[in-house]
Amino acid sequence: MLRSLYDWTLSLAARKSAEIWLAVIAFIESSVFLVPADVLFLPMALARPTRAYRYAAVATVASTLGGIAGYFLGSFAYEAFAKPVLAFYGKLESFEALKACASEDTLVLLLVTSGLAHLPPIKVVTILAGVAQVSFLFFVLSCIIARGARFFALAWALQRYGEPIRGFIEKRLGLLAGLAAALLIGLYFAVKYLAPAGAATC
Numbered sequence: 001m002l003r004s005l006y007d008w009t010l011s012l013a014a015r016k017s018a019e020i021w022l023a024v025i026a027f028i029e030s031s032v033f034l035v036p037a038d039v040l041f042l043p044m045a046l047a048r049p050t051r052a053y054r055y056a057a058v059a060t061v062a063s064t065l066g067g068i069a070g071y072f073l074g075s076f077a078y079e080a081f082a083k084p085v086l087a088f089y090g091k092l093e094s095f096e097a098l099k100a101c102a103s104e105d106t107l108v109l110l111l112v113t114s115g116l117a118h119l120p121p122i123k124v125v126t127i128l129a130g131v132a133q134v135s136f137l138f139f140v141l142s143c144i145i146a147r148g149a150r151f152f153a154l155a156w157a158l159q160r161y162g163e164p165i166r167g168f169i170e171k172r173l174g175l176l177a178g179l180a181a182a183l184l185i186g187l188y189f190a191v192k193y194l195a196p197a198g199a200a201t202c
Helices: 002-014 018-029 038-047 049-076 078-088 092-101 104-117 122-131 136-161 163-194
Strands: none
Touching (some): 002 038, 049 136, 078 122, 092 122
16 A cells, blocks of 8 residues: 555646645645655755755655644544544554653653654644643744755755765665764763753753
8 A cells, every 4th residue: 555655646746736736745744644745755856956945845844744733633523533543544653652651851852853854754743742731832933944854855955966865865765864863862862861960951
């Protein structure tokens, strides 16, 4: 099923309505869809590099709006809708594990790493943020910053280097993003727990 979804999403890049589909995929990716919007964004930005930043803006706005939808699903419709969706995609167990141990600080960090690197999957974190009642304003800002950083960084790389970098991005993006997320997590805990007591702020 995942391969079929991937191929179908990729095929949308060739349509005249590709930009609309990019917004749709970026929106539903945040709560109910399995394939990331990057799959559609990459070929679109390569085909029309002068529009790469425009596509990045579309994807960022739509992904943020989708995140808000996921947040409200977690807040008001977890048992009725969000839980069955997570179970369908096999994410319910990981969700429950995060829910059981995630403090407010951890949720803040997960919002950033999921937006930058899909670690954990965006839909899991957006729904969890709603369940945990994370500050709505902070949630929206984290979506804009983290997801915007991902799409605009891809737009810059594709516009600057074009087709030669596509293979590298498709094969190594997950690894690089994961390393960046791991570095961010390490720095966070280093500042939080290893800073001198007098300098600690939280």
